[in-house]
Each structure stands twice: as C-alpha cells, then as structure tokens.
Amino acid sequence: MRRGFIRVFRCPKCGRIIRTTAARCKYCAAVIDRAAAEAAADADDKIHAANYEASLITSLSAEDKAPDIHPWVFLFAAPYYIVRWWIRTRRYPQDHPELLISKRSIKRALRLWIPILIGFLIAMWSITRRFREP
Numbered sequence: 305m306r307r308g309f310i311r312v313f314r315c316p317k318c319g320r321i322i323r324t325t326a327a328r329c330k331y332c333a334a335v336i337d338r339a340a341a342e343a344a345a346d347a348d349d350k351i352h353a354a355n356y357e358a359s360l361i362t363s364l365s366a367e368d369k370a371p372d373i374h375p376w377v378f379l380f381a382a383p384y385y386i387v388r389w390w391i392r393t394r395r396y397p398q399d400h401p402e403l404l405i406s407k408r409s410i411k412r413a414l415r416l417w418i419p420i421l422i423g424f425l426i427a428m429w430s431i432t433r434r435f436r437e438p
C-alpha cells in the first residue's frame with residue numbers, strides 16, 4: 305500500500321477499472337470494500353510484473369529485437385525463465401484478463417523454443433555421429 309499514489313483495481317461486479325479509494329463503483333454503484341480493493345490492486349501489481357517478465361522472455365527470442373542473442377542462449381535461458389514465471393504465477397487468479405496476455409507470451413516463447421531445441425538436438429546428433437563413424 306503506497307501512500308500518495310492513485311491505485312486502481314477492477315470492480316468485482318462490473319469489471320471496470322476504478323480507484324481503490326472509491327466507496328462505490330462509479331459505473332455500477334457496487335459498494336467497495338477498501339481492504340479487498342487494496343488486495344486486488346496488490347494482485348494486479350504482481351500480474352503486471354509477471355506480464356513484464358513474460359514479454360522479456362518473448363523478446364529474448366525475437367531476432368528483430370535482440371539480434372545479438374544467439375538462439376542457443378535462448379535455448380538454455382528460456383526454460384529457466386518460463387519455469388520461474390510459472391512458479392510465480394501458479395497461485396494467481398488464472399482467469400485474470402492480464403494474466404491471459406502473459407500466458408500468450410509464454411506460449412509464443414515455447415513455440416519458438418521447440419524448433420530451436422530440435423535444431424540443437426540435430427546439431428548434437430550430427431557432431432557425435434562424426435565421432436562414431438570411422
């Protein structure tokens with residue numbers, strides 16, 4: 305609970321964004337419980353952090369955004385960040401609309417990761433084959 309900041313959250317009744325200090329929702333007039341509103345705003349902050357992290361994972365793989373990053377860096381870094389993201393978000397409300405955006409980023413990162421993994425395995429296989437065959 306930071307002082308001096310306007311904090312917002314999603315109205316539990318109508319789903320619109322309102323201030324945590326509001327006594328009633330200005331859209332649907334639902335009575336707002338201050339403690340519940342602050343807790344919801346805290347949950348939103350965590351989800352925003354998770355979204356930011358998920359977008360970092362995806363941008364790590366996007367060659368246009370990160371041309372210096374070798375795909376093999378992504379190969380090893382992505383699982384670490386994806387697992388960390390999953391551990392962090394598994395207790396969050398899974399149907400939160402912003403978490404769904406985050407999930408799409410993670411799925412996109414996985415779709416990019418699998419071909420890189422296959423490429424890596426093929427490269428490893430062809431290298432080791434050279435040693436096996438005289």
Ligand SMILES: [Zn+2]
Nearest residue numbers: 315318329332
């Ligand atoms: Zn409302």
